[in-house]
Amino acid sequence: MKQLTHPMEAFLRMDRIPHIWCPGCGIGLTVTAFVEAIKKTDLDLNKLVIVSGIGCTGRVAGYLKLDSFHTTHGRAIPFATGIKLANPELKVVVISGDGDLISIGGNHFIHAARRNINMLVICVNNFIYAMTGGQVAPTTPLTAYTTTSPFGNFDPPANIPQIAESAGAVYVARWTALHIRRLTASIHEALYKPGFSVIEVISPCAQYFSRINRLGDGLDMMKFYHENSEIRHGEPTENLSIDYQKRIIVGKFIDRERPTYIESYKEWRDK
C-alpha cells in the first residue's frame, strides 16, 4: 500500500510534530503559508535561514526543516543582521510575534528598517503575550482585557505598518490568518524584494485573547475577520490602527525602492 505523506513533510521536522500551538491558533496557518510560498520560489533552501525570538510564534524555528535559530527575547533581528552581514548570500527570514518584535525588540526593528538590511520579517500579531500567560502587549487594542490590564487596556496600541514605514521599510503588508492565499502571495513577493520587508499577520489567540475577552474560539475569530476585514492596497499607514473588535484594514501598503545596507556599504567603500 502506498505510504501517504503530508505535502508539507519535506519542510517540517516531523519528529517534533505534533506542535505545541493551541487549536484555533493562527501561527500554524502562517507556517503553512510560508511553506507554500517557498515551495513556489526557486530559492536554494540550503541558503534560507529562519530566526525567531521568544513566544508562541518564536517556536516556529523549531518546526521548520531549514537552518533555524531560536534566539533570545527581542534579539531575533540583530541575530539575523549578523547572519546576513557575515554571509550576504544567505536569505534571512525573521518570524516572530508582536511582543518580541515591537515591544522588547522595538529598537532593533526601527534600526534594521532604517539601515534597510535585506531581510523579511513576518510579525504574527495576536494582540497579547500568549506564551507567558496572556499579558498586555503594545498591540493590544483599547479596552481589551488581559491579565495585566485587568480593568481593560488604556494604552493606545502600536500601529506596526506605520512604525515600519516611518523607520524606512521598503515593503509593508498586512493580512489576517484567514487570507491564506494572499498571505502566501505576499510572502512570495517579499522573498524576492531586496531590503527590509515587513508582513504583519493578524492571528487569533484562542486560549488567551479571545477567551479572556469572551470572543469565542479560533473559528469565531476567523468569522470576525471574514466580516470585518477590508482590503485596501496602498492605504496611508496612519489609518491602519486597529480598534477593539472593529474593522481591520489589510493589503499591501508600501512597496518602494531604497539601496540596501550592503549596497550602501559597498558604494561607500569603493569611493
Place this chain on the structure above:
Amino acid sequence: MSKYLILNAFGKALEKSGINKKSVSIVSDVFYPPEAIKPLGIDFFHINRGRSIAFATGLKLGNPQIKVVAFSGDLATLGGNHIIHASRKNMDIIAICINNFIYPGFSQKHSRKKPKFGFSVYSNFERPFNMPHLAKSCGATFVARWTAKHTKHLSDSITKALQTNGFSAIEVLSPGCNYFAGITDNEEKDNLLQYCYEHSQVNNNEDTKNLEINGNGKIIVGEFVEKERPTFLDMYNERLTKVLGDKFEPYGGKSVRD
C-alpha cells in the same frame, strides 16, 4: 560649547513659562557639570546611557506633580525603544534629543545620525534617522527640531512643551558637541554648527516625511506637530474610574502649573 547653548535656552524657557521650579526635574544621560545646573534651581539626575526616557517615566509616575524633561544624546540608539513606546503611551514628559551626529569623543567613528557632509573625515553610509517623523508616527503630541544656535526659537518651543501635557519630542542639532569638559573647542566644531545654522530653513508645520537630513539640500527646522491627546495618566484614571466607579481615587491629581 554647544551643549550649554541648549541648557541656556532651557533656562530661558523655564523663566518664561512661569512654572514653579520646584516641580521641574531634568534627567540626562549627557553630563552637565554642577556649575551649569545649579543656577537653574531644578532637580537634576545624570544616569546611565540611553535610559533617560524610562527613568523620566518612573519619576513622573512616582510623583505626578513633577514636570520631567529628559535630555539625551543617546536617544535614538540605545533609547530608541523607549521613544516609540513613551510616545505611544503619551507619557507627560519632554524628550530633548541632542543630535550631534557623532558619538562623543570619537571623532573618527560614526553614529547613527551622521549625514554625508562633505567635510567630514569619514562620510557615514548609513541613512540617518528622521527623528521628527518617527516621533510623530509613534504618537508624540509636540514635535520640533532646531539647531543649537536657534536659541530664541528653541527656547520658545521648550516653553510651549513645558506648558502642554503629553509627550513632546524636540530634536536639537548641535554637531561637534564636546562631551568631556576638558577638551578645548576647535574651529571646525564651531564651523559645523554654523554650517547647520546657515543651511537651515524654518518651515513650521512641514510634513514630517520631508525632514530627512541628507547633506544636499536645506535642513528644515521648525515646529511640526502640535496636537493634544489624553496622556497616560488621563487614560489610566478615565478607564479605572469607568470600571471601578467611586471606589477608585484618581492617581496623581493635577500637575503644578504655576
Place this chain on the structure above:
Amino acid sequence: MKANPKDVRTGVFYIDGDVAAAEGAIAAGCKFLGGYPITPSTEAAEAFARRAPQVGAMFIQMEDELGSISTVMGASAAGKKAMTITSGPGYSLMMETIGLGAMLELPFVIINVQRGGPSTGIPTRAGQSDMMQARWGSHGDYEVIALAPDSPQESFDFAIKAFNLAEKYRVPVMLMADECVGHMTEKVVIPKASEISIVERKWYKGEKDKYLPFGTDKKLVPEMVKAGDGFGLYITALAHSQNGYPVKDILKSTAKRLVDKVRLNAPDIIETREEGLDDAEVVVISYGISSRVAYRAIEQARESGIKVGNIRLITVWPFPDERIAEIAKKVKGFIIPEINYGQIAFEVEKCVHGNSNVVLVPHGGSSVHNPIDILGAIKQVAKEKKRYDGIFEYKTQLEMKVFGNGGKK
C-alpha cells in the same frame, strides 16, 4: 512604624508564592511596580496589577526589562517604594541599571523568581543558578542584600523584610525566590497591619542650603530627599563626593562607603536559622527550596544516628562567613545542596579555610533534589576520615544513572 491597614489584606489565604510576594510588597508600602512579563514571575505582576488601584499604587508594564528597571529607579528617586519582578533573562538585562541604583543609593527591590539554565533555559522549572549573579552581576564595586524564601509564607514575610532593608540601607535588595516556591500554592497567613513593622526612608529634615545628598553620619546611610521638594538636587551616576558633584579621585568619592554600608552593618543584616549545631559532626547549609528538601534528609540522617546540624541561609548575601568559619573548626564537613552546579558552595569553601570538608550536592535544575542524594552525601561526609582540599562534588543518583558511573564515588 506599622503598616497601613489599607494596604494589608489581612486573612488566611491559599495562594502561590508569586502572589504572596506581591501581597507582601503591597503590605510593606510598595507603591510602584515597573514590570515585564517573564515566566515564572508573571503571576506576581498580575496580582499587583489587580491590587494597585485599591491601594493607590501604580503598575506599568514597560516595553522591556531595561525600561522597567529604569522606571523603578525613577519612581524611587521620586520618593516611592518601588520594585520589579523578573527572572533569569530579564535579570541579566537589568544589570547596568542595578549598578546605577547602587551608585545613586536608590532603595529598590527586585524579586527574581529563578528558573532553569543559562539563556532561555527551562522557563517553567526551578533553578537556583542566579545566586552569584545577584552579588556580582553589575560592573564595579557595590554590595547587595539577597534573601531566599522557601515557601509562599516566607515570600510574603521576606518581601516585607526586603523593603525594610532596602529603605534602611539604601541598597538594592534581591528576593531570590525560584519557580518552585513561586508556583507552589500553600497556606499564607497575612496578619493585621498593626503586627507588621515597616521601615520608612530616613528623610532629611534640616535646612535646604545645608543638604548634602550623600553626606552621612557614622551609620553610613545618607538621608534622602525626593525630586520635587525644591532642593535643586544634583545627582550624577559618575563617581561623586558627598555633595553629589563628580570627582576623579576615587578616594574622595562615595565608592568605599557603598561597600562599607553593608559590610560594616553585616552583623545586623545577616540572618540564618540554625538547628542542632551544639553537637553536630556535619552541617548542612542550604537556602530556598533546597532547604525544604534537605529537612527530610536531615531527619533520616538523625534517625540513623548521624549528628547533623542545619544552617538555613535567610540572607544569602551578605554571606555569614564569620559564623561558618567559626563552625568549621568544630565539624567534619559541610554539605551544600543547591539547584546549580556550584555557587554558594564556593563561598562556603572560602570561609572554612581548610578546616573541614566541603561537599556540594549539585542539581542541574528542572526539579528539586531527591532527598536520597542529600542523605547519601551526609553519610559520606560523616564517614570520611581524611581532610580534602577544595570542593567535593557528590555524584547524585540521577547523574550516575545518566552517565553510567557505576556508583563509584
